[in-house]
Amino acid sequence: MDKLSELSVFVQVADSGSYAGAGRALGITPSAVGKTIVRLEEQLEVRLFHRNTRNITLTAEGAQFLDRCRVIMDAVAVAERELAMSRRALRGKLRISVPLVNRVWNRVLLSFTTAHPELELDINYTNRLVDMVEEGFDVALRIGALKDSGLRARRIGTFRLVLVAAPDYLSRCGMPAGLDDLELHDCLRSRNASSCLLYPWPLGPDHLQRSARLRTRLVVDHNEMLLAAVLGGAGIACIPEFWARDHVEDGTLRILLPDDTVNSREVSAVWPGGRVSSPKVTALVNHLAAHLPAALSPRSTALRKDEACDL
Template identity: 40%
Template sequence: MNALGGLEIFVQTAQSQSFVATGRSLGISASAVSKSISRLEARMGVRLFQRSTRTVRLTSEGEEFLQRCRRILDEVQAAEDHMSAMTGRPRGRLRVGLALAGGLPLPVIADFMQAYPEIELDLDFTDRMVDVIEEGFDVVIRGTDLSDSRLKSRPLGPYRACIVAAPGYLNAHGVPSSPADLLDHACLHYRWQNSGKLYQWPFKQTAARSTVGQLPVAMICSDVAALLYMAKAGRGIACLPDFAVRDALADGQLQTLLTTHLTGASTFHIVWPSSRQMAPRVRVFVDFVVAHFARGLVIEKAG
């Protein structure tokens, strides 16, 4: 079992290319990760990683070893899945990738944990497009279209962007009637955590889209909840997903602007590797999320 634990740490490190990220994911210290890798290398008599001050990268021997380790761990997981299916109680670790979606998935996740207490959830929140297979995810919920033939997916429901502001702000500064009017307003922006780029407000017309790069910057943040708070506090105009502003619109804390100038809806999907046999824990998670996710959305679920 200690050997298997060492292999899991090795595979996780190969995927993250970071002792710190691996430790954070597994709930151990970076030094414990480093020591485990060093013990593995000493036992095998080969160097598995090239280390630098910022990253670790696989050697050619490490690349070959990684493929074998994945097959070993897949066999162990398949054995666990088989026993889980026999007992009729899904169990085991489930690694889930989730978009930074203003807390949208959390009520569904909480209910799933109550319904399936023997499944251990490992949740990874990020705004980047993860590689589901290479990074070892069992399932990912994301708000983008499926373009990878190695994956299967099911739609969870549509959402769209809204430009919003507090009534108090609009009373003080006026209501913009066109995208160009935003040049005279305080604009609150979202920054993608992975790329560092600002989210581009999704205007339809070319002329309106050219305005985006000129929008004033009153604030930039990388957290949807913080952006929502500042908009409700009357600090400026923000572009946020409809599910994040639903309650604030309903109770009058915010109002929508320029709705006819924005593009249509996108769709959340749940995706998983098509090459793997669908484990019981993955199947019940997918079915549960498909059944319950749309309750947090504004637009009625498609299909």
Template identity: 40%
Template sequence: MDSLGALSAFVQAADASGFTEAGRKLGVSPSAVSKAIQRLEERLGAQLFYRSTRSITLTPEGAVFLERCRRILCEVEAAETELTQAQSVPKGKLRISLPSVGILFMPRFAEFKRLHPKIEIELDFSDRLVDVIDEGFDAVIRTGEQSDSRLMARKLGVYRKVIVGSPVYFRQAGLPIHPEDLTTHSCLIYRYPSTGKLDSWPLRRDGELVDVALTTSMVMNTLEPQISLAEQGLGIACLPDIAIQKQLEDGSLISVLDDYMGTCTILRVLWPSSRHISPKLRAFVDFVADKLLETATSRCR
């Protein structure tokens, strides 16, 4: 037996309190187990078992060594499982929760589905704080800090909100120069579906939040109408910069008050912590980390 085999023989013998049962589980003779452990003791320079004609019991040194051996063998098993899973085809159902801004990522999810046709994807769009484990999600994409110690996390990127309107709108209503100027403008406000609360615009001056009484023109609970109505000149909106990259580039939307909108938001993928990550989940995490915000350019600085 090699060194790893000797460790396995030692653990099996300790668990079975004998060489005969250990040999049966390992598929070798009791004498082979006994000799392997004896050679291990000689190499360590320590006695691992007290032996009698009827039984064996761990010595104090053996008890300490046993716990180390268990961890070593568990790590080997985990490495073998990980390698085996990595070589298998990702398949099965994935339940993913995303915030409302996640609708912007559908082209990427379509790409992922084409790459992994055997993975069944269930998407849940919600701005509420879901319990990943208790609600049975395989992974969630969320903003902000990760505080649940039961979860693993991987940063996907950053974005920030910008206040935008169309050139036609600003020609008619004028450009706001200070946050307080927003009180005279028509505002297209987002309402969180999960809580019913209106989105607050994160305006800051000298690091402090600026509280402005916005004039609400229209309220909606999805991003697309905000973008469309802003483009049509019906008001100004506060939107994630990654959601309106095309409009900012082609000039159909213009950002204002940029010096007051410096707060950046981190986007992460979270999943339950486990020794073994399934091939389908690993494929998803690696994909979104590499591709989700690949072409998006945030104004974070």
């Protein structure tokens, strides 16, 4: 008999109060139950039950061991239920909140719908911090440090912000040699959709003070417009590297001061708490964890020119 089966017998004896009762519940003989308990006590080198001709009761050590065993058995039951549910086809609607991101993220979400054709995804794109419960979202992708909100969370991956400019702008206004030079340039900024505050740039230990001194020419709340402006030579922008990657590779953008702007941003999936997650939520979070990190990396095969679908 394996260890898990032995623990199951022990828990059943404690619940039934007798070998005979445990045997009936488990479909084995009272003798087999008794031998299992004796073997378990020998392995643990502790007495689990007080026995006499009339009843059987837990020892103090047995009661403590029972608490631990219940946790184990409950975890096994939860795992079995989740596995059983995961084998069924996912159906129904899954409502997701996603930041305003680029097409490589969209490909990851699209591949999830392809894998689960009976599931309907309702995707809401916003940089606003949504109220998961109040607004009825099943899952949200969030960037940055998470607040203690009572939500369950899983870290999906990381990316970095980069300063970029077009060669045309740099030929007209010069290449900044250091962080101090940024104050002489036109800066294209982004705004937090929830707080309405400008996002600081990753400009070293005193990044807040340096960011406050930047000469702002444009403020937006969507990186699509920021990217269009910087590609048009309007100034210097700070954007996620996955937005800039293809343009850096084809030479239409250049990364500036990489050694002075070292940083990292986390991407996490969050969902309302509960002992057992919905199979739809579990499947989506696992899919994101498996595929989104490649889309966030500086060099990625997540977006290939020969892919059939172009979002």
